[in-house]
Amino acid sequence: MSGIARGPGQAPGLARAPSARPSVCIISHAHPDFSKGGGETAAYRQYQTLAGEGWRASFVSAIELPNGQSPADRGESFARYGESEYLYAVGGMEDDRLWWRSAEERRALVRLLAGLKADVYHFHHYWRVGLDLVAELAEARPDARMVVTLHEMLAICSHHGQMIRTRSRELCRKETAQRCLTCFPDQTLERLRLRKALMLSGLRHFQQFIYPSHFIAERYRAWGLSPDHATVLENYLGDDLLAQPRRRSDSARLSARFAFFGQPTEFKGLDVLIPAFATAVAEDPSIGLLVYGATEAETLRFFPHLEKAIEVAGDRLTFAGRYDAADVLGLMTGVGWVVMPSIWWENSPVVIQEARRAGTPLIVSGIGGMAEKVQEGVDGLHFRAGSAPDLARALLQAAEPETHERLAGSVRDVIGRDEFVGALRAIYDGEERRDVRAA
Amino acid sequence: MYFEFGRSLQAGLDCAGDLTPEQGAIFGWMRHRVDETPELRVEGSPGEPLTILLRDLHPRLDVEQIEGTAVTGFSLIHEIPRHLRGRILILGTSGGPAGGQEVALDLLAYDLPADVQAMSMNRDWGASYQLLRASALDAGRIRTLYTEEGPAGIFAGWLDRLPRLAGTADLFLEFRDVRAAILPDGELVVSGGLNLADAPPRRMEAMGCAVVRAPGGASAVVPLVAESYAPLEGGFVLGGIVAAPPDSTIEVVVQLRRGDRAWWFLAEVSPAPLPDFLSALSLPRTELSAPDAAALQAWLRDALSERSRALQGYLSGMSLSGSPAEPGGTALLFGVNDEYAARVLALLAPDLETRFSRIVLSGAAAGRAAAALLRRGAMEVVVEGDAEGALAVAARGSGTVAPIDTAALVDAAIEGNPGRLTANALRAESLPWIAGLHAVAGTGTMEATMGRVVAMMAGVDASALPMPAQRPDPLGGLLSEHLRGLWEMVPVTGSPR
Numbered sequence: 001m002s003g004i005a006r007g008p009g010q011a012p013g014l015a016r017a018p019s020a021r022p023s024v025c026i027i028s029h030a031h032p033d034f035s036k037g038g039g040e041t042a043a044y045r046q047y048q049t050l051a052g053e054g055w056r057a058s059f060v061s062a063i064e065l066p067n068g069q070s071p072a073d074r075g076e077s078f079a080r081y082g083e084s085e086y087l088y089a090v091g092g093m094e095d096d097r098l099w100w101r102s103a104e105e106r107r108a109l110v111r112l113l114a115g116l117k118a119d120v121y122h123f124h125h126y127w128r129v130g131l132d133l134v135a136e137l138a139e140a141r142p143d144a145r146m147v148v149t150l151h152e153m154l155a156i157c158s159h160h161g162q163m164i165r166t167r168s169r170e171l172c173r174k175e176t177a178q179r180c181l182t183c184f185p186d187q188t189l190e191r192l193r194l195r196k197a198l199m200l201s202g203l204r205h206f207q208q209f210i211y212p213s214h215f216i217a218e219r220y221r222a223w224g225l226s227p228d229h230a231t232v233l234e235n236y237l238g239d240d241l242l243a244q245p246r247r248r249s250d251s252a253r254l255s256a257r258f259a260f261f262g263q264p265t266e267f268k269g270l271d272v273l274i275p276a277f278a279t280a281v282a283e284d285p286s287i288g289l290l291v292y293g294a295t296e297a298e299t300l301r302f303f304p305h306l307e308k309a310i311e312v313a314g315d316r317l318t319f320a321g322r323y324d325a326a327d328v329l330g331l332m333t334g335v336g337w338v339v340m341p342s343i344w345w346e347n348s349p350v351v352i353q354e355a356r357r358a359g360t361p362l363i364v365s366g367i368g369g370m371a372e373k374v375q376e377g378v379d380g381l382h383f384r385a386g387s388a389p390d391l392a393r394a395l396l397q398a399a400e401p402e403t404h405e406r407l408a409g410s411v412r413d414v415i416g417r418d419e420f421v422g423a424l425r426a427i428y429d430g431e432e433r434r435d436v437r438a439a
Numbered sequence: 440m441y442f443e444f445g446r447s448l449q450a451g452l453d454c455a456g457d458l459t460p461e462q463g464a465i466f467g468w469m470r471h472r473v474d475e476t477p478e479l480r481v482e483g484s485p486g487e488p489l490t491i492l493l494r495d496l497h498p499r500l501d502v503e504q505i506e507g508t509a510v511t512g513f514s515l516i517h518e519i520p521r522h523l524r525g526r527i528l529i530l531g532t533s534g535g536p537a538g539g540q541e542v543a544l545d546l547l548a549y550d551l552p553a554d555v556q557a558m559s560m561n562r563d564w565g566a567s568y569q570l571l572r573a574s575a576l577d578a579g580r581i582r583t584l585y586t587e588e589g590p591a592g593i594f595a596g597w598l599d600r601l602p603r604l605a606g607t608a609d610l611f612l613e614f615r616d617v618r619a620a621i622l623p624d625g626e627l628v629v630s631g632g633l634n635l636a637d638a639p640p641r642r643m644e645a646m647g648c649a650v651v652r653a654p655g656g657a658s659a660v661v662p663l664v665a666e667s668y669a670p671l672e673g674g675f676v677l678g679g680i681v682a683a684p685p686d687s688t689i690e691v692v693v694q695l696r697r698g699d700r701a702w703w704f705l706a707e708v709s710p711a712p713l714p715d716f717l718s719a720l721s722l723p724r725t726e727l728s729a730p731d732a733a734a735l736q737a738w739l740r741d742a743l744s745e746r747s748r749a750l751q752g753y754l755s756g757m758s759l760s761g762s763p764a765e766p767g768g769t770a771l772l773f774g775v776n777d778e779y780a781a782r783v784l785a786l787l788a789p790d791l792e793t794r795f796s797r798i799v800l801s802g803a804a805a806g807r808a809a810a811a812l813l814r815r816g817a818m819e820v821v822v823e824g825d826a827e828g829a830l831a832v833a834a835r836g837s838g839t840v841a842p843i844d845t846a847a848l849v850d851a852a853i854e855g856n857p858g859r860l861t862a863n864a865l866r867a868e869s870l871p872w873i874a875g876l877h878a879v880a881g882t883g884t885m886e887a888t889m890g891r892v893v894a895m896m897a898g899v900d901a902s903a904l905p906m907p908a909q910r911p912d913p914l915g916g917l918l919s920e921h922l923r924g925l926w927e928m929v930p931v932t933g934s935p936r
Contacts, residue, residue: 103811190849
């Protein structure tokens with residue numbers, strides 16, 4: 001579709017050069033060559049897309065190499081990683097990676113960024129970037145536009161931004177210093193308020209905020225960040241996935257086939273899904289579950305108590321292990337449902353976007369970004385987060401071919417390239433455009 | 440030297456010497472009938488009485504008491520007129536059947552010890568204390584404290600021999616948890632619990648006088664102003680006030696008497712914040728009997744009431760009215776103890792620079808905060824190790840000073856309204872009021888005091904602000920009530936949040 005270049009250092013895509021386009025520097029906390037998180041993937045796809053559209057774009061990302069090594073041959077704190085890409089070391093940052101311990105290294109990075117002479121500096125995180133760097137760059141380049149995409153809620157919640165209570169594991173619906181103190185009793189109210197003051201003061205150096213979901217936008221608004229310069233804009237899934245054809249599912253064949261895509265981690269809800277499946281399969285032995293991203297051994301290492309449920313599920317449950325991200329649409333097309341049973345909010349899950357791109361309906365926990373991106377009874381089903389019985393109910397309901405046919409037919413596709421780029425252009429130009437393809 | 444004047448009157452003379460060319464001292468004792476009162480005077484020659492500057496009588500437990508008699512020690516300080524040739528001590532008694540008899544001793548006729556200071560080192564400590572105290576009360580006339588022997592006069596050697604308490608001690612003599620504390624305005628307390636098993640029920644009497652060593656070497660022994668003590672059986676609390684130059688070293692010569700037991704010691708008082716001082720007044724680690732608790736409560740209530748009355752005028756006259764800061768003034772950021780506070784300051788630096796020309800910082804993270812501001816080079820930055828120092832530096836400027844605590848900084852940052860930091864500023868010349876307020880009503884550290892002032896300028900009611908935790912009994916209640924009452928006297932105003 002677009003001729004996007006793959007390797008580092010190669011100028012991506014077809015060059016078009018309308019002079020009125022702003023030059024954009026995208027700053028990310030990581031590079032997808034080194035880690036596969038959703039934020040850095042979205043950032044890099046944006047860079048590739050803009051560059052592919054002929055914009056003058058650059059990509060500057062953090063990297064943590066073994067033993068704190070510099071990414072450059074001569075020990076400089078940053079290094080060129082292609083024609084318009086740079087990597088910078090974060091060894092000069094404080095341990096929390098929100099601030100620079102070394103003013104010299106921060107200043108060097110600011111000089112690099114300012115020297116790129118971008119019209120727009122678009123950040124995709126502040127962690128491993130530094131709130132002080134943002135402030136210093138804003139002061140160094142008062143003529144440039146400072147934009148940030150907030151993919152997660154680290155600023156709001158000290159618990160890795162997850163907004164889950166540390167002790168009860170309950171979902172947290174509201175940040176207050178007093179509530180945070182009950183999660184972090186070794187802290188003080190003053191320190192928690194200082195943290196908030198720090199985050200807000202740092203974020204206010206941005207002129208525009210982009211959120212990939214209404215859910216996260218609302219969380220930041222409730223937390224205290226003004227919604228005046230906020231836009232909800234879905235992440236762009238990338239030209240490669242957008243180029244793949246979207247097929248209509250065969251409900252009669254696939255309605256009873258479910259799949260999970262993800263890691264067997266604490267909050268992804270695999271420990272909810274497997275017992276729910278074991279319950280459902282006892283009632284309807286025709287259903288099947290594929291687990292992509294984990295082996296049985298890994299799953300049992302995380303959740304030893306699932307042993308019995310796995311045994312009950314028998315050969316109807318298959319652990320498919322790792323998968324290549326490039327294959328994901330094919331894998332999703334091969335099942336009737338993608339199940340996302342996360343017990344935390346999930347701000348704007350890539351898995352949901354991928355399933356929508358594949359045209360596969362979803363069964364999701366009815367909370368947060370999942371509930372927003374999958375509409376109950378329209379293009380998927382909701383169940384009560386953390387409830388295996390309710391998920392079992394949803395699985396059985398979903399296994400009906402007519403249910404699948406009805407919902408699969410209305411699964412919306414993800415945001416397209418033109419719409420995404422157009423929205424960015426409007427944001428960079430300072431146009432008021434609040435909600436662009438939120439879901 | 441022993442003199443016997445019949446069965447009903449004997450005397451011992453320990454010493455007769457000169458304090459100065461103008462004053463002499465005679466120390467000794469008389470044994471007399473128990474129903475008689477000793478009479479003493481000194482004459483230059485028969486019929487030529489010398490002015491007695493001090494006639495101090497005290498018990499002499501070291502001299503044998505014969506049935507029907509009493510032994511009274513004495514210290515006489517008398518004038519020595521010029522050209523005085525003789526010195527005659529007239530001893531007599533009044534009252535009783537033999538009252539009125541007198542005998543004369545020509546002091547120059549005997550080889551009596553004349554070294555008053557040497558004798559003072561070896562006298563009964565009660566006698567020395569009593570003379571010291573009397574001398575302090577009338578130091579203008581009595582020269583015992585001003586001999587050529589230097590500071591503390593004839594008492595210097597004796598004072599050196601006294602047991603010495605430095606500030607606090609878990610165990611000291613027969614006492615436990617002994618504390619000696621002083622506030623910047625000179626209020627002091629020496630207290631402790633009795634650590635004596637099976638002591639008979641007697642109430643402790645406490646008194647003291649202070650040895651003040653001013654910077655530069657000048658010394659003086661002075662009485663305690665407003666001296667009082669709690670009449671307890673199981674401990675002692677002695678309070679008073681000493682007027683002393685700043686940075687003086689102050690020791691209290693303490694006498695405690697409980698029945699026939701007595702203790703003397705020298706307590707070096709340590710500067711203390713008010714809560715520690717108040718704590719020392721209430722014997723927090725001493726298990727008090729019910730009568731003692733009641734007695735201490737009554738005494739403490741009176742002492743604190745008196746303290747409140749004494750401070751009323753001072754506190755209510757303070758000028759602590761916040762008004763908007765003038766451009767180019769000083770920001771006084773105290774309590775910058777958290778790394779996050781330093782970061783917030785760095786992020787707000789451009790806003791601060793448009794509003795202030797100088798920033799004074801104190802706290803554990805002040806250095807970090809200052810580094811970021813100094814790198815920018817847009818305003819004068821001063822770092823002080825503590826809030827006291829920061830306050831003093833800020834007061835040396837001119838114009839307005841906006842005191843800013845972490846809570847105010849946080850509020851301004853969270854609201855995105857740095858202008859709020861300028862809402863309540865004080866004239867630089869008003870800042871010493873805060874130091875004064877802290878001295879007499881501080882609830883903890885200077886940071887805490889300044890934080891209270893900032894909060895009150897922002898409209899927080901004094902009664903809503905926290906007090907340091909007190910002991911959970913009526914004594915603790917009195918202390919809290921006292922502190923709260925003091926703060927309610929202070930007319931702090933400003934622009935509410």
